[in-house]
Amino acid sequence: MPDDDHRIEPTEHELGALGHAIRRAFEISEMHDDRAPIVAAVLIDGEVVAWGDNEVHVANDPSRHAEIVAMANAVADQPEDALRGAALVTTLQPCEMCLGAIGMAGIARVIFAASKGNVGEGYFAYPDLSLADFAGAAKRPFGWAGPVMEADVLRLYAD
């Protein structure tokens, strides 16, 4: 399956949210604590409804990736199907776990900054599975855009 099948163009709102997420990721990195500087946001109808930071080391829970946290925050006071058709922006290409959750939630648009091929291997558990594999196999197809603004963020993850 060609990589381009599910490519989308990010909207101005999505780019604005991604820029904000990148600034927050740098703020986290400058605190020099144990947190991974990865930040995500969920947009519904073009507006940011929730943010999420990576909380793996805060919560001592390997599943608390920024994307998972953002999706959980987005539906904290709404039915879980509120994420159907939503957009998710994140400073780092979503890992395979998060792509699974994105598919379960029915997220329709995924926009990310740093891309898998340019970051440390530790961020991904299944090197041979690509984002296009997930997008092409999804029951509820989602579109994706990335890398976007990668040069602004890559030094956070290029270890």
Ligand SMILES: [Zn+2]
């Ligand atoms: Zn993840």
